[in-house]
Amino acid sequence: MTAIIFSMLALLSAGQAKVTVQNAWIRPAGKEMNSAMYFDIVNNSDKPDTLFKAASSTAELVQIHETFNKDGLMGMREVKYVVVPAHSTLSFKPSGYHVMFIKLKRDFKVKTKIDAYLFFKSSGKIKIKPLVKLQ
């Protein structure tokens, strides 16, 4: 009986990507300022998954950003989604992808934690608690 249940669970999970988010952190900043959040998305499944939204009640606006270099000038811009390939880890890190927190509703103090959510097409809504730190 137990073996049957296990094999059914294996079948249910086979077709779906399931990512985990690790090492989440966010830069300290004062109320009304902006901050940036970083983390590693680990996809151990054999299907790609897509991050398409980030959210937090601690900022007026939360966007997925990429950093670019045009003619030696660094800039950043919003992207609508980021694909995480199968069997890979995608790191959001300084000078790369990041989640931008625009116009904070309160101070982000070092050593505290912030509530945030990442939304994936396959894995759904994932709650994370980034630690506020300088780097």
Ligand SMILES: [Cu+2]
């Ligand atoms: Cu940005």
